[in-house]
Amino acid sequence: MTDQTTAVEHDPGATDALLGPDSARFRHDYLEARGLRVAFGGFVAVRDVDLTVAQGDLRFLIGPNGAGKTTLIDAVTGLVPATGSARLGRTELLGRGTHRIARHGVGRTFQTASVFEELTVLQNLDIAAGARRGPLTMLRRRGAVPEAVEQALEVVGLAGLRDTPAGVLAHGQKQWLEIGMLLVQDAHLLFLDEPVAGMTQAEREATGDLLRRIGSQRVVVVVEHDMEFLRAFADSVTVMHQGRVLAEGTVAEVQRDPAVVEVYLGAPAQPGTAATTKEDA
Amino acid sequence: MDTLLPQLFAGLSLGSVLLLAALGLALTFGQMGVINMAHGEFMMAGAYTAFVVQGLLGDPGASLLVALPLGFVVGGVLGLVLEATLVHRMYHRPLDTLLVTWGVALLLQQVARDVFGAPNIDVAAPGWLSGAVTVAGVALPKTRLFILALAVVCVAALAFALRATPLGRRIRAVVQNRDLAEASGISSRGTDRMTFFIGSGLAGVAGVALTLLGSIGPTLGTHYIVDAFLVVVAGGIGQIKGTVVAATALGLMQAFFEYSTTASVAKVLVFVVVIAFLQVRPQGLVTVRTRSLA
Amino acid sequence: MTQRLTALLAPGRTRALAGFALAAVVLFAVAPVLLSPFRLGLLAKFLCLAMVAVGIGLAWGRGGLLTLGQGVYFGLGAYVMAMHLKLADAGPGGVPDFMSLYGTGEVPWWWEPMRSPVATVALVILVPALLAGVLGWAVFTRRVRGAYFAILSQALAAAFAILLVGQQQTTGGTNGLNGFRSFFGYDLADPVNQRMLYLVAAGVLLAMVLVARQLMVSRFGELLVAVRDAEDRVRFLGYDPAVAKTTVYVVAAVMAAVGGALFVPVVGIVSPADVGVVPSIGFLVGVAIGGRATLLGPVLGAIAVSWAQTSISEQFPSGWIYFQGALFVGVVAFLPGGLASLLGRRRRRGRGDAAPAPEEPETTAPPSPVPAGAHTGRTAQGRQP
DSSP states (O other), X not given: OTTOTTTTOOOHHXXXXXXXXXXXXXXXXXXXXXXXXXXXXXXXXXXXXXXXXXXXXXXXXXXXXXXXXXXXXXXXXXXXXXXXXXXXXXXXXXXXXXXXXXXXXXXEOOSSOOOOXXXXXXXXXXXXXXXXXXXXXXXXXXXXXXXXXXXXXXXXXXXXXXXXXXXXXXXXXXXXXXXXXXXXXXXXXXXXXXXXXXXXXXXXXXXXXXHHHHHTTSEEEEEOOOHHHHHHHOSEEEEXXXXXXXXXXXXXXXXXXHHXXXXXXXXXXXTTTGGGGXXXX | XXXXXXXXXXXXXXXXXXXXXXXXXXXXXXXXXXXXXXXXHHHHHHHHHHHHHHHHHOOHHHHHHHHHHHHHHHHHHHHHHHHHHTGGGGTTOHHHHHHHHHHHHHHHHHHHHHHXXXXXXXXXXXXXXXXXXXXXXXXXXXXXXXXXXXXHHHHHHHHHHHHHSHHHHXXXXXXXXXXXXXXXXXXXXXXXXXHHHHHHHHHHHHHHHHTTTSXXXXXXXXXXXHHHHHHHHHXXXXXXXXXXXXXXHHXXXXXXXXXXXXXXXXXXXXXXXXXXXXXXOTTOSSOOOXXXXX | OXXXXXXXXXXXXXXHHHHHHHHXXXXXXXXXXXXXXXXXXXXXXXXXXXXXXXXXXXXXXXXXXXOSOHHHHHHHHHXXXXXXXXXXXXXXXXXXXXXXXXXXXXXXXXXXXXXXXXXXXXXXXXXXXXXXXXXXXXXXXXXXXXXXXXXXXXXXXXXXXXXXXXXXXXXXXXXXXXXXXXXXXXXXXXXXXXXXXXHHHHHHHHHHHHHHHHHHHSHXXXXXXXXXXXXXXXXXXXXXXXXXXXXXXXHHHHHHHHHHHHHHHHXXXXXXXXXXXXXXXXXXXXXXXXXXXSSSXXXXXXXHHXXXXXXXXXXXXXXXXXXXXXXXXXXIHHOTTOHHHHHHHHHHHHXXXXXXOOOOOGGGSSSTTOGGGGGSOSSSSOOOO
């Protein structure tokens, strides 16, 4: 059953239903990081990063290993302490607990798909959708499946596997389940850490289409190493190197940037580069 | 000053006993993440080793000097057997290891009861440790001074072993990054066994030392195991330094609380202080900063 | 499909109902007829211990909280009840016998509330709930977990037992409290009342199983499993795992306390030997054997283990310790799902389901920033990919 990755044809109708009509929301979210800095002991993993990502701008975050991409996400989602500022709209995110940041509408996926392996697909989504439930609802058995969960099952193409324990899903399916969890979580700011790693070409395209659709109505930041995927779907790109923002712009602009070319095409290594490869250990 | 000095000494002495009991745990729990509830029973085995050696040799002085290294070997071998038969299967299930080793502890206690009898027994202290040294009007029993010195020696030896020997480097390498160490040609199995041997051996030494303080029995280990774990938790794992500081602090607290209340209330107060302390420093006194999301 | 879904977390509704009815018939109709009054009394004692096991099954099996200190809550319930019985026996304004023997002959102020039966019943629940709530919240919000939590809970049990022993004049010291004559006005020596006590214990246990079942099949139960397996991931969804953990810890504490409160009139004594480190871990054997994550496993396991303890100790006094030690080693090392996992495995094979093995969750993996944890990849759970 794990071969059942054919459900790559997402249902656009379900996606729109889940995301809600944009005009009805009158929302224009944006992420605004200023002077963001993360230090581990003496090692500065992210230094003085300014980053603005608006809704409708599908942003890709790239950079060599150890550039600080994941650490940046960790900082904004409250996993590691950081200084500076990171705001979603008017809400300052830094200094809050992880679960409070999540409640303010920030969601993320992980490099290694992180789902609740012993719970079913449906249960995974139901939990993701339920952080605002009251105690009485929590203490009762789930009656009807929430509409958002039903729609998310369609969107990520896992409706047929709803009662399968998430632990036995194929790798790509787990990554979709995580994206589905982000959607039902009703996050306004979504970080996706290498969402298409290990996916087939068809799966990549389906995921890209889905991300593009989500990106039109949410603030989405994608960390990805796959340049082909990036060229196909990125609206804009931020390149990080050694904890700093090296370049920012459209794919074409960034590709022309001499500094980026130097970093990617192996110009002489700068001192200290070796120390920064901790990230992907 | 009159009351401060005896309390200070009592606290340091208690701290040294705790340190001896906890030092091995700092290795097996702190470095390897294995919760060995039979650690106390390894101490008990060390204590009975001292009893048996004295029965064979007769002379308390000579038998103590023989029992200390022998206790190390007895504890170490027991640890080695435990690691090889059970613990190594369960490195990914630390809490289950706790329960399994507790079962082993029960078995060892009952074996001791069946072999040596349930009542407590005494091991004579050597003549050169009888009496006390008087410092500033306070009598400091020589046995307690000896244990204090023994604790210092054990800490120094362990610190040296970890820092300066090839084995120590291997242990630290495996602890920090098992996969990388394996890839660099270090046998993590062999290193695990050695770590467990040394940690359990230290329990044996602690057991021999405890015979100097009073009679010993099959349940000797259960009296120390909880406090020893508390010391390691409060000290923070992965660093011997934290264990030393925590043992001293807990010993001093116990002594001073005991002076102003009773022994039982002091025990509860120490527990409350540790909980409160963990509120401030959940990872214990000395922390190793890592980026891993454990 | 939906049936399979519920079967994954708990037995299906009809099967559970049938099992529940069967248990009720056995406990209320069969056992009282077949067993001698002495054996029935023993069974009542086992039922009280099984109540502790229900709570441990929830906290440990579902929540991943290895609590080595349930003796504390068992003891709090037991001592509150025992204090009431001593005061009731002494009569209005009277002084319990042991106090005049060892102490000042005055009733300490904190004994006074237990003169009232209503207050006693309330305190049996409130005192442990409050302690577990405060401790749990303090510990869980600071993300003390896994082995650290286990060790702290064990230290709590040690401190509690030492405190009881130390307060000879007010708690009876090592002797504990004993020699009760009546239970809320009923003569405890009367066989009819002993049978009534058994029936009360059976009813309370069944009620607890129902509560546990509701918690397991509810959304809270699903969240609990999620917290157990990937606490940090849950946080990124906007939940505070400390809330779920504290809740289940309090529930387990109250269940243990009620078990303790009924244990006192049934057995006729409570002493520090019933509540310290050793009995606290002892509670876990039955749960481990029966199957920690199942509904009925902990109950049946606890009853079976208590029964084995009684019958083995009757014949070979030292045999029981060997047996208990061997059980811990054998079951936990080689059959972590308990006996229930054998049943489950057969049933699953029949249906061709995937195996939701109740292995030890990762949340319990090496205490937080263990350097050893550094080699686990960076995932929300820290689990090896």
